[in-house]
Amino acid sequence: MGKNHSDELYTPKEAFDLLNSYLPKGKLIFECAVGSGKLRDYIIQDGKNSVVCSDNFFNDFPNYDILVTNPPFSLKDRFLEEAYKRNKPFAMLLPITALEGIKRQEMYKKNGIQILFPKKRTDFNGKGSPWFYTAWFCWGLNLPETLNFI
Secondary structure: OOHHHOOOOOOOOOHHHHHHHHOOOOEEEEOOOOOOOOHHHHHHHEEEEEEEEEOOOOOOOOOOOEEEEEEOOOHHHHHHHHHHHOOOOEEEEHHHOOOOOOHHHHHHHOOOOOEEEEEEEOOOOOOOOOOOEEEEEEEEOOOOOOOOEO
């Protein structure tokens, strides 16, 4: 689905764990960019929620309560637009640079956004040297603050 190699960054467990404590129990989660299935597997292993998956977000419309995904970063604008259109709570793991850009800022201003900031950069490659910072961009999850520094 992604356009370039930087889109092949699969969600590590510690990134899911940060978000998981803010996910309500008993919900149907839609992982719409399932890729390797790591995020799906974490949701299943946790056991408090069910999950439905796809790698075709723009053409799949399953019944679900909350969208939780680590989308291809090169497609972040399309994913955010579609998530807001569907009008259901979402959490997307995105680079912090997703705060930049006129189009995204207009979406956030119109619809709102809450962010979960981890204490450190997410180690996607398992080498202990992550080269950029990511955060969970959330809408409709009723987080304690707009900016949540964990």
